[in-house]
Amino acid sequence: MNSGNPTEEDDEYGDRADPPFKRLCARYGLAMYFVQVLEHGIVNALVWLDLHGKTGGRWSPEQYDAYYDARFSETLGELTKRLAKRGQIPDDLLARLNEANRRRRLLAHHFFREAADDVALEQVDRLIAGLEGDRQFFHDTDRMLEAFLEPVLTQHGFTREVRERAARDYRYSLSESAIKQGKR
Secondary structure, eight states: OOOSSOOTTOOTTOOTTSOHHHHHHHHHHHHHHHHHHHHHHHHHHHIIIIIHHHHTTOOOHHHHHHHHHHHHTSOHHHHHHHHHHHSOOOHHHHHHHHHHHHHHHHHHHTHHHHTHHHHHTTOOHHHHHHHHHHHHHHHHHHHHHHHHHHHHHHHTTOOHHHHHHHHHHHHHHHHHHHHHTTOO
16 A cells, blocks of 8 residues: 555655556546646637737726637637737747647547557556656646747736736635635
């Protein structure tokens, strides 16, 4: 039984003693989470490159909500195409976004079907390694997107410091709300 401390046979998640399918599903969920982080990053970028350009930052809450709702109904491929039309996207970032879309489609539509034999045999280590590679790829691609967007945000006064303060304020408001609702 795993004591919670990683060993040579364990990984950074400390779940080596868990059933293989549970470990596989956890890594799958983590990879898909990072895809959603990337998708959200693209939508955020589009707010600045598209909506901000159209409204000069003077959008109504209704315009803002409608814009977000419309973008979140689009696929990763559609978001990537929209982003490519709105900005001078570096070729390496565009290539990674297209590759992210390909990987996401495989995960969402084919992963478990193609993994069925390995799952049945409880031989999931190779699959887990692949999912970890996908997770890291999505994370690194999101970081590239953030680096691309940084000058745009700064140009409009949304410096890293302003964004960090807003994030702190948001976390604080969530915490206060949770306390009032008896969740903490």
